Amino acid sequence: MVVTMTSWLWERMPVGEHKAAGASAEILYYGATVISWKAGSSTNPQPTERLFVSGKAALDGSKPVRGGIPVVFPAFGAPTHPDHAKLSQHGFARNNVWAFGATVMDNEAGVSVKLTLAPNDAIKAQFDHPFELEYVVTLAEHQLTTGLHVKHTGLSTTAPFEFQALFHNYIRAPANDVRISPLAGVSYYDKTEATEEARAAPKLEARAGVDVNKFTDSVYEDAGGRYDVVWPSGAIEVRATNLKDVVVWNPQQEAGSKIGDMEAGGWEKYVCVEPGYVRGFVKIEPGQAWSGQQVLSVKV
Numbered sequence: 446m447v448v449t450m451t452s453w454l455w456e457r458m459p460v461g462e463h464k465a466a467g468a469s470a471e472i473l474y475y476g477a478t479v480i481s482w483k484a485g486s487s488t489n490p491q492p493t494e495r496l497f498v499s500g501k502a503a504l505d506g507s508k509p510v511r512g513g514i515p516v517v518f519p520a521f522g523a524p525t526h527p528d529h530a531k532l533s534q535h536g537f538a539r540n541n542v543w544a545f546g547a548t549v550m551d552n553e554a555g556v557s558v559k560l561t562l563a564p565n566d567a568i569k570a571q572f573d574h575p576f577e578l579e580y581v582v583t584l585a586e587h588q589l590t591t592g593l594h595v596k597h598t599g600l601s602t603t604a605p606f607e608f609q610a611l612f613h614n615y616i617r618a619p620a621n622d623v624r625i626s627p628l629a630g631v632s633y634y635d636k637t638e639a640t641e642e643a644r645a646a647p648k649l650e651a652r653a654g655v656d657v658n659k660f661t662d663s664v665y666e667d668a669g670g671r672y673d674v675v676w677p678s679g680a681i682e683v684r685a686t687n688l689k690d691v692v693v694w695n696p697q698q699e700a701g702s703k704i705g706d707m708e709a710g711g712w713e714k715y716v717c718v719e720p721g722y723v724r725g726f727v728k729i730e731p732g733q734a735w736s737g738q739q740v741l742s743v744k745v
């Protein structure tokens with residue numbers, strides 16, 4: 446098992462090696478973006494790439510990676526909080542260079558590394574709050590776990606701050622054959638609707654298995670925290686803690702062909718299932734911390 450940290454300058458630094466299993470992960474310092482996760486399942490031990498990265502993705506730190514697992518913080522989508530007005534779509538975590546924190550674990554059970562991000566001048570110009578982020582990525586034989594830890598590092602007299610957070614998983618799967626469940630009975634907001642009014646009106650999910658056969662951009666609220674992503678030859682389970690919502694996104698040709706760094710037909714090769722806290726905001730007081738975590742498990 447190998448976790449490789451890759452800097453935005455393309456230097457590669459292996460930080461842990463575990464020979465018992467063939468799983469591997471690769472993380473860019475830029476955005477702390479996991480750009481590869483190879484793992485087998487108990488029925489098919491052959492390590493297989495589980496994430497989609499567009500062939501046209503920039504991997505040189507010039508823009509967020511179109512694929513893998515970008516980290517969305519402190520705003521999801523176009524900012525809606527008055528305090529986030531200067532942020533760009535999905536915030537700054539995915540387009541800043543993180544620092545190596547530590548190898549948290551390297552043993553038979555797996556490999557775990559920590560990256561950190563503290564405010565730099567560019568971040569302070571957009572979001573002037575005292576914080577520290579830690580991102581822990583843990584690789585086990587059939588599992589990848591990512592955890593984001595947000596700390597308010599200000600003195601007790603400092604104002605609290607509010608944020609959203611999300612793991613933007615591009616799960617490699619045949620998009621037109623994939624189903625996501627259980628989401629029946631969950632309310633969602635449909636971002637593909639044409640008007641602001643329609644986008645703000647909740648819909649109720651009726652499908653036992655949600656498909657993305659047409660352009661889909663749905664924000665499920667209080668979605669339950671466990672999602673099965675299943676297709677004829679594979680299955681991945683996504684389990685989330687402290688991330689109450691989940692976004693299901695696939696642009697299909699309609700929107701995908703307009704994305705500059707999307708390879709031709711790329712939308713057929715993945716589905717984004719993104720656990721997050723994106724309806725409303727997490728608020729933390731000075732000295733407080735918040736953590737959100739996901740576990741991706743290869744089932745088939």
Ligand SMILES: O=P(O)(O)OC[C@H]1O[C@@H](O)[C@H](O)[C@@H](O)[C@@H]1O
Binds near residue numbers: 509613636663692719
């Ligand atoms: O192009 P970006 O900024 O990486 O965003 C991709 C998509 O990310 C999803 O999470 C959003 O719900 C979509 O609205 C958005 O289009």
